[in-house]
Amino acid sequence: QKEVEQDPGPLSVPEGAIVSLNCTYSNSAFQYFMWYRQYSRKGPELLMYTYSSGNKEDGRFTAQVDKSSKYISLFIRDSQPSDSATYLCAMSSNTGNQFYFGTGTSLTVIP
Amino acid sequence: DTEVTQTPKHLVMGMTNKKSLKCEQHMGHRAMYWYKQKAKKPPELMFVYSYEKLSINESVPSRFSPECPNSSLLNLHLHALQPEDSALYLCASSQDPGQGTYEQYFGPGTRLTVT
Numbered sequence: 001q002k003e004v005e006q007d008p009g010p011l012s013v014p015e016g017a018i019v020s021l022n023c024t025y026s027n028s029a030f031q032y033f034m035w036y037r038q039y040s041r042k043g044p045e046l047l048m049y050t051y052s053s054g055n056k057e058d059g060r061f062t063a064q065v066d067k068s069s070k071y072i073s074l075f076i077r078d079s080q081p082s083d084s085a086t087y088l089c090a091m092s093s094n095t096g097n098q099f100y101f102g103t104g105t106s107l108t109v110i111p
Numbered sequence: 112d113t114e115v116t117q118t119p120k121h122l123v124m125g126m127t128n129k130k131s132l133k134c135e136q137h138m139g140h141r142a143m144y145w146y147k148q149k150a151k152k153p154p155e156l157m158f159v160y161s162y163e164k165l166s167i168n169e170s171v172p173s174r175f176s177p178e179c180p181n182s183s184l185l186n187l188h189l190h191a192l193q194p195e196d197s198a199l200y201l202c203a204s205s206q207d208p209g210q211g212t213y214e215q216y217f218g219p220g221t222r223l224t225v226t
Binding site for chain 2: 032034041046090099101102103104106
C-alpha cells in the first residue's frame with residue numbers, strides 16, 4: 001500500500017464550479033499537510049499548508065484535514081481557467097524531513 | 112520572499128559530459144532538497160541536506176553528486192548520465208528540519224535532456 005493515495009483524474013469542470021480534490025494516507029504519524037499546484041513544465045507552487053486536523057481557508061481555496069479518517073481535501077470555489085494544473089498533496093511527520101507526495105490530480109477548468 | 116532559484120532552466124548534455132545544476136535560496140532555510148520528476152509523476156526525493164550536511168541519500172546512482180557549499184547554495188554535479196536520467200530536476204528548501212518538517216518551497220526546475 002502506498003503511503004499516500006490520490007486519484008490522478010483527469011478532472012474536467014466548467015468555469016465557476018466547486019472543485020474537490022482528495023488524498024488518503026496510511027501513516028498516522030503524518031502531522032503536516034500541504035497542497036501544491038504545478039503548471040506544465042514548472043516547479044510545484046505551495047498553495048496551502050495545514051498542521052493536524054481542521055480547516056484552513058485562503059481566498060477561493062479551503063484545505064481540510066480529517067486525521068481520524070486519514071483524509072485530506074482541497075476545495076476550490078469559483079474555479080477559473082487559470083486553475084487548470086496538476087494538484088499534488090504532500091505530507092510528513094514531525095520526526096524527519098521527508099515528504100510523501102500523492103501522484104497528483106490533473107484539473108482542467110473549461111471556460 | 113519565498114523564492115528558490117535554479118540555473119540553468121534547460122540543459123542538454125551528452126552521456127560523456129560533466130555538468131552542474133545550481134540552486135539558491137535566501138530565506139534562511141536550513142534544509143535543502145533535490146528531487147527528480149518525470150512527466151505525469153510526482154517528484155521523487157534524491158538528496159536532503161540539513162544544516163549543510165547530507166542527511167538523506169535515496170540510493171541515487173553515483174553519477175549524481177550533490178554539494179552544499181553553504182546554507183544558501185545547493186549544487187548537483189552530473190557525470191556520465193544515461194538517457195533515462197532525462198527529467199525535470201527540482202530544488203526545494205524548508206525552514207528547520209530539526210523541529211519537524213515545515214513546508215517546502217520549490218524552484219522552477221531544470222529540464223535536463225541526456226542525448
